[in-house]
Amino acid sequence: MIIDLLPFATNSSKEILIDETYSFAKEMFINTDILELDDVKVKGKIIKNSLNKLDINILVKGIMVLPCALTLKPVPYAFEFKIEGNLEEMLKEIDENYKNNQKSLDILPIIWENILMEIPMRVVSDDLHDLKTKGHGWELVTDEEKVNPSLAKLKDLL
Numbered sequence: 001m002i003i004d005l006l007p008f009a010t011n012s013s014k015e016i017l018i019d020e021t022y023s024f025a026k027e028m029f030i031n032t033d034i035l036e037l038d039d040v041k042v043k044g045k046i047i048k049n050s051l052n053k054l055d056i057n058i059l060v061k062g063i064m065v066l067p068c069a070l071t072l073k074p075v076p077y078a079f080e081f082k083i084e085g086n087l088e089e090m091l092k093e094i095d096e097n098y099k100n101n102q103k104s105l106d107i108l109p110i111i112w113e114n115i116l117m118e119i120p121m122r123v124v125s126d127d128l129h130d131l132k133t134k135g136h137g138w139e140l141v142t143d144e145e146k147v148n149p150s151l152a153k154l155k156d157l158l
Helices: 087-093 108-118 149-157
Strands: 002-004 015-022 036-048 054-067 074-086 104-106
Touching: 002 015, 036 108, 054 087, 054 108, 074 087, 074 108, 087 108
Parallel strands: none
Antiparallel strands: 002 104, 015 036, 036 054, 054 074
């Protein structure tokens, strides 16, 4: 997502408005749990502050499709987050080069890094009506805490 910084170079503007929708290529999903990520909305602005540094203030929202932790069926997962701060510092954190005299800036690495941080540990589909939870020699273990009956009396001591 390339942003033209020419208005800052000519001092014709102190801010650049961003209002775009972006669809990510499937090649970016390698080594992630994301199955699909289309129509991510990016809205906000880039501001040139009094120190001639660039600050970003954007809202990113969309829907990523992730595999269900139990059935591996695709599950849509909505996300929304804000990115605020100094652009130069953010690009240094993700090892992207930025020079103050550039005429354009790619903010996609910043957005992608924040999307990766929004991926939950696991998602579970709402329609699990046919899911088997027991079988011969196995049982589905959930997050519920089960207490061993022989150790239940120890709980009273604490």
